[in-house]
Amino acid sequence: MPSIRVLLVEDHDMVAEALGMALDLASGIEVVGRAVSLEEAAAETGRWQPDVVLLDRRLPDGDGIEAIGRLTTAAHGARVLILTGEASASVATKVAEAGGAGLVTKSSGLKELEAAVREVAAGGVVFAPDLLAEVLDRLTGRTAQPRGELTARERETLTLLGEGASTAEISQQLGVARNTARNHVQRVLEKLGARSKLEAVVIARRDGLLD
Template identity: 45%
Template sequence: MPTRVLLVDDHAVLAESLSLLLGSQSDLEVVGTARTLADARRLVETSRPDVVLLDVALPDGDGIAEIPALLERHPGARVVVLTGTTSDRVLVGAVEAGAAGFLSKSGGVRRVVDTVRAAAADEAVLPEATLERLRPLMRQRADERHVRLTEREVEVLQLVAEGLTNAAIAERLVVSLHTVRNHVARISRKLGAHSKLEALSIALRQGLVTP
């Protein structure tokens, strides 16, 4: 089955360009385009997308602030924030809201397709250098929740913190990719996270892994 993508952006030209680009891929399907957060809430429920490409600034509100509401309506979605800024405040806020990653509006065409595919596979979608910059910032906020993880789950999370993909983690631990994905899914459930990035953010705040 193709990966189902919902576009949320009020810039008609950009939204149409992204729709044409993603729709031309045999493994991707654009299931809707929303111009407002109200439309996004409705379409998330009716179209059940695998990936949501979400602009930061919409006519009726802040896209990042809306992420928890979208995930509440469809917890299985992976939200990728469309942004023209690399502001620490914006990026950390998006991660802690449950975003799976970021897509720069100034990036190339190939980057869009690769990002959607990576998000659908529950990879952390952001450059390693950006992750390195954000790790200490995500530790600055206290978190009183305490979750017990197994030794292997902590080991997997530590490798996520180092910026490794699921495939690279599998190679490092000499296990199958399927095993790593199962570990990541269990970690996310235990931490109440909607994405690998959010799980990492929670784990850093709890001191389960080191930055």
């Protein structure tokens, strides 16, 4: 299996070096580059096309959460994992609404960080259980948006998302290429007005599209 390619966005040298060394030592994970600002992160993301962007929330030129959509677009669907010193429900909700794959605190152990990178690379989300419950409550309270009708294949895709399947697993289950599965997922998100897989599942459950 190819290595999980990680771009590290962290402006503190000692923190970045420690994180980079720990991830490079992990089997199947490769840190392909580092950035120290949001502007540099956008350029490096486009250059390296990482699978996961490990993004510090507080950077010299802004809030990392606000850059999630930009980085995801630059890397054609890379998963963004926020690194933060504050793991509150409000922060977690902002990450989910922006399309982030989760967050880990700077106080987390290196094994926990490694596990989080693997989880989001596989298509999962990473939020502490106590935060996830509140995130779901907050997202569920959002006003429903008009949307297009899902096709039969898109409904199958949504069902698999509800079961926690990654894009690779959806590809296998539906018997289609991974790019095709990724396109199905993107159309589901667009029709539901969601910015992440997690939010799509929340909206679908709220509106009775999933049991």
